[in-house]
Amino acid sequence: MDAKQLYEKLKPIQEAKGYLFNADMSYTMPLLENLLVNKERYGYMSCPCRLAIGTFEEDRDIVCPCVYRDPDVAEYGACFCALYVNKEWNEGKIEHKTVPERRPAEKVMKAMGLG
Amino acid sequence: MPAKVKIYALSTCIHCKKAKEYLESNNVEYDCTYVDMLAGEERQQAVDEVKKHNPALSFPTMVVGGKVLVGFNKEELQAALGA
Numbered sequence: 001m002d003a004k005q006l007y008e009k010l011k012p013i014q015e016a017k018g019y020l021f022n023a024d025m026s027y028t029m030p031l032l033e034n035l036l037v038n039k040e041r042y043g044y045m046s047c048p049c050r051l052a053i054g055t056f057e058e059d060r061d062i063v064c065p066c067v068y069r070d071p072d073v074a075e076y077g078a079c080f081c082a083l084y085v086n087k088e089w090n091e092g093k094i095e096h097k098t099v100p101e102r103r104p105a106e107k108v109m110k111a112m113g114l115g
Numbered sequence: 116m117p118a119k120v121k122i123y124a125l126s127t128c129i130h131c132k133k134a135k136e137y138l139e140s141n142n143v144e145y146d147c148t149y150v151d152m153l154a155g156e157e158r159q160q161a162v163d164e165v166k167k168h169n170p171a172l173s174f175p176t177m178v179v180g181g182k183v184l185v186g187f188n189k190e191e192l193q194a195a196l197g198a
């Protein structure tokens with residue numbers, strides 16, 4: 001599967017849930033490509049913008065679409081990576097802010113034995 | 116813009132890519148560590164460094180002349196480079 005095929009596959013499923021792909025393809029296409037890179041690397045589509053721990057159990061919260069997407073789109077109009085956005089965001093009615101990380105850093109630190 | 120930039124990034128992260136593109140198009144020299152490409156102790160060390168600069172441990176984390184920037188925000192980066 002390539003990024004374009006992944007796009008076509010996910011678009012109707014996610015749109016039905018109210019999530020749109022970022023209309024800026026210079027974001028969406030590389031993000032989809034890198035979801036596929038992570039699928040190859042880890043066996044699951046781990047968030048491209050986060051450091052994966054490398055086991056499904058520990059990365060479950062950041063398997064795309066991550067558990068942080070809902071609150072981030074509700075609050076900022078976009079997910080952390082800006083792959084999924086809402087209509088207002090795509091239409092430029094919401095300021096495109098940097099979405100702060102919601103995943104607790106402690107989780108990664110602990111998994112790496114640094115906590 | 117002579118400021119030297121240290122960027123902690125992930126090879127798959129879009130905001131890291133955008134930040135690097137911005138630096139390149141402005142001819143800003145930078146040193147990039149791709150934390151996801153490191154393994155074992157090297158990775159642990161890099162994660163520790165990122166956490167010191169940015170407790171949220173998110174990417175990109177950039178250090179521009181002593182100032183820490185989290186995430187890619189063009190205006191913010193521009194201001195830090197100009198300072």
Ligand code: SF4
Nearest residue numbers: 047064066079080081
């Ligand atoms: S931040 Fe966006 S791209 Fe990243 S895992 Fe969550 S939903 Fe997917």
